[in-house]
Amino acid sequence: MLLAIALCPLVAGHWWERNRNKLLVSVLFGMPVLLLYLGREPSALLHAAEEYVSFMILLASLYAIAGGIVLRGTLPATPVINAGFLAIGSVLASFVGTTGASMLLIRPLLRTNRERAHVRHTVIFFIFLVSNVGGLLTPLGDPPLFLGYLRGVPFTWTFRLWLPWLVTVSILLLIYFVWDSVNHAAEGGSAGRPDRAESQPLSLGGTPNALALAAVVLSVAFLGQPWRELAMAVAAGLSLWLTPRALRHENRFTAYPIVEVAVLFLGIFVTMIPALEQLRTHGQSLGVREPWQFFWVGGILSSILDNAPTYLTFFTLAQGLGLPNEVAGMTHAVLTGLSLGTVFMGANTYIGNAPNFMVKAIAEEAKVPMPSFLGYALYAAVVLGPVYAAVTFLFLS
Numbered sequence: 001m002l003l004a005i006a007l008c009p010l011v012a013g014h015w016w017e018r019n020r021n022k023l024l025v026s027v028l029f030g031m032p033v034l035l036l037y038l039g040r041e042p043s044a045l046l047h048a049a050e051e052y053v054s055f056m057i058l059l060a061s062l063y064a065i066a067g068g069i070v071l072r073g074t075l076p077a078t079p080v081i082n083a084g085f086l087a088i089g090s091v092l093a094s095f096v097g098t099t100g101a102s103m104l105l106i107r108p109l110l111r112t113n114r115e116r117a118h119v120r121h122t123v124i125f126f127i128f129l130v131s132n133v134g135g136l137l138t139p140l141g142d143p144p145l146f147l148g149y150l151r152g153v154p155f156t157w158t159f160r161l162w163l164p165w166l167v168t169v170s171i172l173l174l175i176y177f178v179w180d181s182v183n184h185a186a187e188g189g190s191a192g193r194p195d196r197a198e199s200q201p202l203s204l205g206g207t208p209n210a211l212a213l214a215a216v217v218l219s220v221a222f223l224g225q226p227w228r229e230l231a232m233a234v235a236a237g238l239s240l241w242l243t244p245r246a247l248r249h250e251n252r253f254t255a256y257p258i259v260e261v262a263v264l265f266l267g268i269f270v271t272m273i274p275a276l277e278q279l280r281t282h283g284q285s286l287g288v289r290e291p292w293q294f295f296w297v298g299g300i301l302s303s304i305l306d307n308a309p310t311y312l313t314f315f316t317l318a319q320g321l322g323l324p325n326e327v328a329g330m331t332h333a334v335l336t337g338l339s340l341g342t343v344f345m346g347a348n349t350y351i352g353n354a355p356n357f358m359v360k361a362i363a364e365e366a367k368v369p370m371p372s373f374l375g376y377a378l379y380a381a382v383v384l385g386p387v388y389a390a391v392t393f394l395f396l397s
Contacts, residue, residue, distance in 0.1 A: 001025075001026070001029045001030075001267050001268060001271045002304060002351070004025045004029065005264065005350070005351065005373050006372070006373035006374050007373075008025065009372050009373065010372055010374075019256065019259045019260050019263050022260060022263045022264055023263040023266070025267065026263055026264060026266045026267025026268075026270075027267070029267055029271055030266065030267045030270035030271055033270050033271055033273055033274060034270055036274075037273060044273055044277070045270075045273070048269050048270065048273055050225070051269065051308075051309070052265070052266065052269040053229070054225065054228070054229055055143075055265070055269075055306075055354065056261075056262055056265070057229045057232050057233055058099070058216070058220065058229075058232060059099055059258065059261060059354050059355075059358070060236060060258050060262075061216050061232040061233065061235055061236035062097070062099045062100045062103050062213070062216060063099075063103050063257070063258045063358065064236040064239055064240055064258075065103075065209050065212045065213050065216065065235065065236055065239045066100065066103030066104045066209070066213065067103070067248055067251055067253035068206040068209040068239050068240075068243035068247055068248055068251070068253075069104060069204070069205070069206045069207070069209045069210065069213075069251075070107075070204070070205035070206055070247050070250050070251050071107075071108035071111075071202070071203075071204055071205075072202065072203045072204070072205060072250075073201055073202035073203055075112045075202070077112050077113040077114075077115060077116045078184065079177050079180040079181045079184055080177075081112065082109070082112070082113065082122055082176075082180055083173055083176060083177045083180070085105060085108070085109045085112070085126075086125060086126060086129045086130060086172075086173060086176060087169070087173060088105070089101050089102070089104075089105045089126065089129060089130030089134060090129045090130060090133065090134030090169045090173075091134065092104070092105070092130075092134070093129075093130055093131075093133075093134030093135040093141055093142075094134060094135055094136060094137035094138045094140070094141040094165075095137075095138060095140060095141070095217075096140070096213060096217055097135065097140055097141060097142070097217065097220070098130065098131050098132060098134065098135040098141060098142055098353060098354075098355050099131075099354055099355045099358070100213060100216070100217065101130050101131075101134065101135075102126070102127075102130050102131045102355040102358065102359050103355070103358070104213075105126075105130060106123075106126060106130075106359050106362050106363070107251055107252070107362065107366075109122065109123075109126060110123075110362070110363060110366045110368065114366075116183075116184075116187065117183075117187050118183040118186075118187065119363075119368045120363075120368055120369060120370060120371070121176075121179055121180065121183065122176075122180065123359065123360075123363045123368055123370065124370075124371070124376065124379050124383075125172065125175075125176040125179075126359060127347060127355070127356050127359050127360070128172055128347045128380070128383070128384065129169060129172055129173070129176075130355075131346075131347070131353060131355035131356050131359055132343065132344065132346045132347035132352070132353050132355075132356070133165070133168055133169060133172065133343065133344055133347060134165075134169065135343060136158065136161050136164070136165045136339070136340070136343050136344075137158055137159060137161065137162060137165055138155070138158055138159075139153070139155055139158060139221075140217060140220060140221055141158075141343075142307070142342075142343045142346070142353070143307065143308035143311075143354075144302075144307050144308050144310075144311030144312075144339070144342040144343060145158055145311075145339060145343065146220065147308055147311055147312050147315070148311065148315060148328070148335070148339070151312075151315060151328060152328040152329075153327060153328045153335065154327070157327060157335075158339065160332070160336075161336065161339060161340070163395070164336075164340055164391060164394075164395050167390075167391070167394065168344065168387060168391060171387055171390070172383075172387065175383065205247050205250070206243055206247045208242065208243075209239050209243060212235040212236070212238060212239045213235075215231060215232075215235040216231075216232050216235050216236075219231035219232055219235075220232075252365065252366070254365065256361065256365065257357075257358050257361030257362050257365065258358065260357065260361050261354065261357050261358055261361070264351070264357065265306075265351075265354075265357075268306065268351060269306070272305050272306065272309070275305060276305065276309050276310075276313060279301070279310075279313045279314075280313055280316070284317065284320070284321075288314070288317065289321060290334075290337075291331075291333040291334050291336060291337030291396045292337060292392050292396040292397065293337070294314060294318065294334055294337035294338040294341060295337040295338070295340055295341035295388075295391070295392060295396055296341060296388075296392070297314075297341075298310060298311065298314040298337075298338050298341040298342050298345075299340075299341030299342060299344060299345030299348075299388070300341075300345060300348075302341065302342045302345050302346055302348075302352055303345050303346070303348035303349045303352045304349065304351070304352075306351075306354075307342045307343070307345075307346045307352060307353055310342060311338060311339075311342040314338050314342075315328075315338065318330040318334050318335070318338065321334075333396070336395065336396070337396050340391060340395070340396070344384075344388065344391070345384075345388070347380060347384060348377060348380045348381070348384065349373065349376065349377050349380070350373055350376055360376075
């Protein structure tokens with residue numbers, strides 16, 4: 001399944017553009033696992049189906065609601081403005097979730113940069129910061145942390161991660177600012193400056209959708225199944241019903257990105273069932289005991305599996321190691337390593353965290369040429385690899 005996502009855009013790009021064909025691939029590779037577990041352990045399929053439905057309702061509701069909020073006006077697409085977008089998004093991600101912050105800010109950022117020749121690196125760093133790293137500070141920020149909260153980690157515990165968050169965000173913002181400054185200078189320095197005749201003051205349209213967005217965030221924090229999913233669906237339905245179509249048209253809102261995520265993650269959720277079973281069964285044989293090991297092993301596996309179940313698997317593994325019970329049956333250091341790894345390394349691939357693929361699809365709809373699956377992973381390895389090494393040395397050694 002992962003190879004198909006990586007290679008099909010390269011060898012059959014036009015065919016792969018249709019979501020119907022992506023669904024065909026998901027069904028093709030998911031069918032053997034589906035048949036195996038139907039006969040031997042149907043409860044595992046039921047559990048995966050519940051997680052998938054909850055996952056997609058959350059993403060679809062945030063996507064629909066954020067698509068009705070429009071930031072109007074003209075801003076110069078300078079390195080300072082672009083870095084400001086990323087900084088604001090990195091803060092918002094911890095309080096409205098990485099998906100919510102990504103869907104709120106990606107379209108205004110793309111509109112701001114529509115006159116720039118080089119935009120791809122901006123979207124890539126947006127995925128790094130807003131769709132992943134920024135969501136570290138609260139359980140609302142990223143799904144793995146919310147699962148930890150449900151398993152006994154105090155809601156305020158993640159605030160103790162503020163220093164790794166600040167250091168990592170600052171390093172990435174600095175790298176981005178230098179990178180964008182070089183590109184901006186190469187484009188002539190004045191690239192991205194709005195035409196004075198077309199200049200408009202900043203304004204916000206669709207503000208009632210902020211209430212719907214708050215309802216989704218609160219439902220995630222305080223409701224359980226199925227009331228959580230029902231509340232999110234109602235909030236999204238009201239947003240779609242009450243928001244004027246002109247606002248969504250202005251936002252270039254379409255269903256394509258969320259449908260793409262739905263059909264691809266259908267295959268991913270099914271095919272990762274045996275992989276997660278192997279982790280649960282043989283996890284202790286991996287020899288993972290130290291905080292840096294939880295950071296790297298849990299993080300790398302989060303890059304190719306969904307980071308939420310990977311976090312939960314290693315969370316359970318840590319509780320079974322007989323470590324001092326400082327927090328939720330393990331040490332603060334081990335939980336720190338696991339939290340940093342699963343949140344940060346969700347940025348390593350398009351499928352490491354849910355918003356990554358959605359941001360990619362929205363950028364491509366805006367005619368931004370995004371890298372392939374392998375190309376993006378290479379960007380992440382080159383940029384994020386040294387940052388991860390610094391995090392390990394500073395906070396986990």
